[in-house]
Amino acid sequence: MILRGALVGVTDRSVRTGRPEPIVVEAFSRGLDWFRPAAAAYAGWLAWQRHDAMARPWVAYVVVAVLMAFSLALLAYRRRTTLLLGVEVLLAVAGIFATLLADRPEAVASGQFTLPTIWAAGCVVGAAVLHGRLGGVVVAALIAVADVLEVGTPTVTTWHNILLLFLLGGLIGLAVDLAREGLTRYAQVVAERERLRERERLARVVHDGVLQTLTFIHRRGDELGDGGAELASLAADQERALRRLVTQDLTDDSRVGVVAAERDLRPLLTAREADRVTVSLPADPVTLPAERAVELDAAVGAALDNVIQHAGPGATAWLLLEERGDDVSVTVRDNGVGDDLDHLMSAEDRGRLGVSQSIIGRARDLGGTASVTTRPGGGCRVVITVPRREKESV
Amino acid sequence: MTASPPPEARTTVLVADDHPLWLGALERDLVEAGLDVVATAGDGPSTVRRARATRPDVLVLDLNLPGMRGDEVCRALGDLETRVLILSASGEQLDVLAAIKAGATGYLVKSASATEIVDAVVATARGEAVFTPGLAGLVLGEFRRMATAGDGDAARSSAAGERQRAADRPIPELTERETEVLRLVATGMSYKEIAAELVLSHRTVQNHVQNTLGKLHLHNRVELVRFALARGLEDPNGDAAGVGD
Numbered sequence: 001m002i003l004r005g006a007l008v009g010v011t012d013r014s015v016r017t018g019r020p021e022p023i024v025v026e027a028f029s030r031g032l033d034w035f036r037p038a039a040a041a042y043a044g045w046l047a048w049q050r051h052d053a054m055a056r057p058w059v060a061y062v063v064v065a066v067l068m069a070f071s072l073a074l075l076a077y078r079r080r081t082t083l084l085l086g087v088e089v090l091l092a093v094a095g096i097f098a099t100l101l102a103d104r105p106e107a108v109a110s111g112q113f114t115l116p117t118i119w120a121a122g123c124v125v126g127a128a129v130l131h132g133r134l135g136g137v138v139v140a141a142l143i144a145v146a147d148v149l150e151v152g153t154p155t156v157t158t159w160h161n162i163l164l165l166f167l168l169g170g171l172i173g174l175a176v177d178l179a180r181e182g183l184t185r186y187a188q189v190v191a192e193r194e195r196l197r198e199r200e201r202l203a204r205v206v207h208d209g210v211l212q213t214l215t216f217i218h219r220r221g222d223e224l225g226d227g228g229a230e231l232a233s234l235a236a237d238q239e240r241a242l243r244r245l246v247t248q249d250l251t252d253d254s255r256v257g258v259v260a261a262e263r264d265l266r267p268l269l270t271a272r273e274a275d276r277v278t279v280s281l282p283a284d285p286v287t288l289p290a291e292r293a294v295e296l297d298a299a300v301g302a303a304l305d306n307v308i309q310h311a312g313p314g315a316t317a318w319l320l321l322e323e324r325g326d327d328v329s330v331t332v333r334d335n336g337v338g339d340d341l342d343h344l345m346s347a348e349d350r351g352r353l354g355v356s357q358s359i360i361g362r363a364r365d366l367g368g369t370a371s372v373t374t375r376p377g378g379g380c381r382v383v384i385t386v387p388r389r390e391k392e393s394v
Numbered sequence: 395m396t397a398s399p400p401p402e403a404r405t406t407v408l409v410a411d412d413h414p415l416w417l418g419a420l421e422r423d424l425v426e427a428g429l430d431v432v433a434t435a436g437d438g439p440s441t442v443r444r445a446r447a448t449r450p451d452v453l454v455l456d457l458n459l460p461g462m463r464g465d466e467v468c469r470a471l472g473d474l475e476t477r478v479l480i481l482s483a484s485g486e487q488l489d490v491l492a493a494i495k496a497g498a499t500g501y502l503v504k505s506a507s508a509t510e511i512v513d514a515v516v517a518t519a520r521g522e523a524v525f526t527p528g529l530a531g532l533v534l535g536e537f538r539r540m541a542t543a544g545d546g547d548a549a550r551s552s553a554a555g556e557r558q559r560a561a562d563r564p565i566p567e568l569t570e571r572e573t574e575v576l577r578l579v580a581t582g583m584s585y586k587e588i589a590a591e592l593v594l595s596h597r598t599v600q601n602h603v604q605n606t607l608g609k610l611h612l613h614n615r616v617e618l619v620r621f622a623l624a625r626g627l628e629d630p631n632g633d634a635a636g637v638g639d
Contacts, residue, residue, distance in 0.1 A: 208483065209413075212416060212483045213413075215483050215504040215505050216419065216504075218505055219505065219508065236505065278527050280580040280581075281528075281531050282534065282539070283488050283536065283539075318527050318580070320527070320530075320534075320581050324538075331581050381581070
């Protein structure tokens with residue numbers, strides 16, 4: 001699952017700390033494990049180089065042997081604890097003070113290398129990996145104190161080394177802290193996402209079951225007669241409301257990536273569905289600039305109002321949304337009493353604004369057209385067609 | 395098999411629904427209307443098994459069966475004579491469209507009355523396409539989508555080979571008449587009303603509606619074969635057979 005060499009990610013369970021660790025922290029630990037024996041070998045080589053100048057070379061060899069043994073043991077034993085870190089720091093400090101025994105005093109005073117040399121830096125990094133920047137800085141301070149005590153009068157090189165130790169402990173510790181904090185956040189996000197997914201799944205199951213039951217009540221209620229009919233219409237209302245809710249949830253999801261200024265017409269029109277209004281839509285979103293969508297929806301609303309007011313009781317309306325090239329068209333048809341077209345269009349002269357203003361006027365404002373077909377007894381069909389985008393005005 | 399032998403013409407129906415109440419009510423309505431409900435099923439796989447075993451005239455299929463999606467059931471039964479009528483509560487549009495493309499010939503929402511459902515089953519058995527206004531809207535939208543997607547492909551691919559390939563792939567189109575009829579269906583008109591409005595015979599209107607579904611199915615099948623061929627050619631065994639001779 002995790003790519004070798006990748007620095008971002010998480011190990012399931014680290015052998016070193018016994019809990020999930022960021023990969024970058026594991027990489028630090030792995031590098032450190034190989035650094036220790038290498039540093040011990042380097043310390044041994046340096047001691048051998050200057051064993052003639054030493055007062056007691058055997059002390060140096062013993063120290064290097066102990067450091068190497070410890071380093072190799074840590075390659076086999078992978079668990080890292082504070083106690084083990086303590087032992088490592090103790091060994092480094094002991095090695096530093098053993099320099100006083102191995103070397104002549106004048107060599108020590110002139111700033112000769114300590115016996116562990118860079119091996120001591122390993123425990124600073126180890127502390128930083130285990131306990132973050134606080135651990136790194138604390139152990140850097142311990143090693144620094146040991147160095148200063150060993151030298152007596154610190155030289156410039158001593159100060160340089162101390163500064164490097166603090167930088168090492170502080171920066172690696174900081175990196176580890178950041179990686180661990182990122183891991184915690186990541187775990188939170190994953191958990192939250194899982195919870196959300198589960199909630200969505202439950203909602204789907206519940207919705208489906210409840211929808212089916214409501215539809216069932218609706219249907220059987222109608223067959224029961226008086227009392228049942230009331231029950232049926234109640235269930236039908238709830239059924240519609242729930243279906244709208246479910247489809248809106250879905251359309252919200254599919255809106256990801258659509259510019260916020262764009263709006264899908266489908267949820268707007270679905271909201272107009274009612275007992276006597278059926279809405280037919282395409283399966284894919286029909287997006288328009290938001291204000292155009294709202295304006296078109298308002299024109300559709302006006303057409304439906306017209307149905308309610310003039311089509312007579314018992315009239316049913318159907319709403320069809322289509323895309324036609326660069327245009328979007330909404331058809332509103334009813335099977336009501338209809339009207340004489342001239343009579344309908346002259347309503348404006350009689351002080352009624354209805355059709356001409358709120359439907360045709362709105363369509364014209366959007367750069368489109370609205371056509372009305374009606375005859376007495378033949379229902380009414382309004383087709384509103386508007387361009388998706390505003391045409392460039394010349 | 396204790397029932398009296400049904401008359402020749404009795405329509406056989408398989409009802410598939412995971413909601414026991416619904417299943418019972420539906421079955422009762424259909425039986426009362428004189429249809430022969432040969433089996434019922436409560437999940438996708440058993441629907442497919444029982445349809446294969448009983449080979450009914452009509453399968454009344456709930457869209458959200460456990461185990462298999464509606465379009466998967468339709469596809470699995472593609473080689474049978476059985477006609478599929480989709481009955482759905484949620485009316486989840488993409489699912490309906492997928493099932494219709496996979497071969498279903500009708501769609502009805504569950505809130506339809508018992509009479510409407512029985513009529514729809516009988517019509518489906520006769521081979522008629524049962525369209526709701528909602529389905530007509532979906533099919534119109536789908537043909538529009540295929541047309542614009544085709545344009546997009548052609549516009550994007552500048553290479554001559556690409557253009558050739560786009561030309562090889564026929565995008566099904568509705569005739570003006572078919573679009574007109576579908577539009578009227580989508581705005582709630584019955585076939586009879588449409589026939590009167592357009593001065594056509596009832597049968598002609600029926601044919602127009604069926605043709606639109608036929609084009610959708612055909613396109614879907616052509617796409618499936620294309621997909622199968624593409625996969626087959628990449629199949630190492632297929633390659634070996636070709637190299638062998």
